[in-house]
Amino acid sequence: MGTFGNIYDLCDNRTIKIVPNKLLRKRLEIKIRSLPHGGIKKLSENIKVSYITLWRDLRNKTAIPLEIFKELKINIPQNIWFESGPNRNRVKLPRKITAELSSIIGAYMVDGHLRERKTTWNKNKNAMHYEFIIREEYKSIIDSFSNWFSKTFFVNILPKDRKNHYEFYISNKVIFLYFTKILELKNGRKTETTYVPEYIKSANKNIKKSFLQGIYMFDGGVDYRTAYVNLITRSFTLFQEVQPLLHAIGIMPDYCSKKPDKYGRWKIRIRKKEKLKLCLKLFEKGTEKWFRIMEHLYGLNQSKSLNRVKKQKTLEGFIDEIDRLYPRKRWNSVTFSDVIRIVARNENIGINDISHELKRGKTVVYEYVRKLEKWGIFSSTTKNNQRVYTIHENWRK
Numbered sequence: 001m002g003t004f005g006n007i008y009d010l011c012d013n014r015t016i017k018i019v020p021n022k023l024l025r026k027r028l029e030i031k032i033r034s035l036p037h038g039g040i041k042k043l044s045e046n047i048k049v050s051y052i053t054l055w056r057d058l059r060n061k062t063a064i065p066l067e068i069f070k071e072l073k074i075n076i077p078q079n080i081w082f083e084s085g086p087n088r089n090r091v092k093l094p095r096k097i098t099a100e101l102s103s104i105i106g107a108y109m110v111d112g113h114l115r116e117r118k119t120t121w122n123k124n125k126n127a128m129h130y131e132f133i134i135r136e137e138y139k140s141i142i143d144s145f146s147n148w149f150s151k152t153f154f155v156n157i158l159p160k161d162r163k164n165h166y167e168f169y170i171s172n173k174v175i176f177l178y179f180t181k182i183l184e185l186k187n188g189r190k191t192e193t194t195y196v197p198e199y200i201k202s203a204n205k206n207i208k209k210s211f212l213q214g215i216y217m218f219d220g221g222v223d224y225r226t227a228y229v230n231l232i233t234r235s236f237t238l239f240q241e242v243q244p245l246l247h248a249i250g251i252m253p254d255y256c257s258k259k260p261d262k263y264g265r266w267k268i269r270i271r272k273k274e275k276l277k278l279c280l281k282l283f284e285k286g287t288e289k290w291f292r293i294m295e296h297l298y299g300l301n302q303s304k305s306l307n308r309v310k311k312q313k314t315l316e317g318f319i320d321e322i323d324r325l326y327p328r329k330r331w332n333s334v335t336f337s338d339v340i341r342i343v344a345r346n347e348n349i350g351i352n353d354i355s356h357e358l359k360r361g362k363t364v365v366y367e368y369v370r371k372l373e374k375w376g377i378f379s380s381t382t383k384n385n386q387r388v389y390t391i392h393e394n395w396r397k
Contacts, residue, residue, distance in 0.1 A: 043068070137165050277293075300375050379391075
């Protein structure tokens with residue numbers, strides 16, 4: 001994986017500080033003692049502070065400005081705390097691309113936002129917030145992101161439950177500068193700032209997989225009926241650069257757009273059964289879209305540890321549960337429960353009649369019906385040379 005960036009790029013007018021451990025403080029003391037006559041004064045001039053201010057910084061028992069270590073050319077060991085701001089919020093910074101950091105970068109590329117915002121703090125009317133924000137519909141996915149962040153920066157952030165989504169928010173200048181100066185992440189319109197960084201392109205397969213995991217968990221889709229895995233993006237750069245990463249981890253898409261749709265979007269689709277099994281690696285185990293693929297391939301009740309469907313005794317109870325797991329996305333969209341209720345009202349009903357009631361094409365209806373039969377909700381038989389469906393006897397009470 002290798003190291004990347006230069007930690008001294010974080011220097012910003014003495015606002016980024018290091019919390020030195022015993023080893024680092026010892027290195028600093030040795031460097032100071034070895035300075036020639038007038039060396040302290042020259043050091044203060046180089047970092048543009050007064051002699052008195054420099055001595056105050058050096059005697060600080062908690063945190064010392066990063067500029068001092070840079071000027072003295074002292075290597076900063078890993079596992080060191082950094083802090084900034086009046087609240088002295090502390091974080092650790094990775095010096096290598098880890099799997100978790102790669103996933104964070106992927107998620108940021110498609111759904112994250114960096115923002116500098118003026119605010120008022122105590123009597124300071126020109127205080128700044130250095131914000132990182134990412135939002136997601138599903139709690140399991142935002143919780144995964146929170147875990148990645150915690151393992152990477154050693155800071156615990158609880159996502160907030162908003163009206164129709166979950167939000168991960170942190171205001172921390174050290175992390176903001178780390179993202180913008182070390183990782184060189186850009187802010188702005190996603191069509192113009194979404195890409196695969198060079199340090200990801202040159203990384204090993206595990207890092208590439210983790211980056212794709214961040215992208216697909218936050219911007220990929222897994223279809224209710226078919227479990228087709230789609231990535232739809234307005235960024236032509238991302239569309240082009242994601243494909244070689246998929247190839248590198250053994251996934252060959254079944255379809256890639258030749259031209260954008262009427263909304264200017266590009267699509268990558270994976271649909272074949274064996275490839276869907278491979279796509280499980282694009283989603284963290286136990287998250288929403290991972291479950292959709294697992295339930296499509298192996299049914300609703302795989303094992304106690306992998307079962308998210310609460311056991312129900314009645315058909316209505318199951319309908320409520322399936323609505324919780326596969327809710328209606330738009331007022332005019334079709335859900336599994338719509339199909340179940342039609343079949344429950346009509347004994348031995350065929351695809352054509354279900355299609356007529358739902359006002360949907362036969363192919364769409366068949367995909368719903370076939371999945372519900374696989375899940376043990378429907379049973380089927382042939383009547384008058386037509387396949388007809390009814391509620392499985394296990395659910396008739």
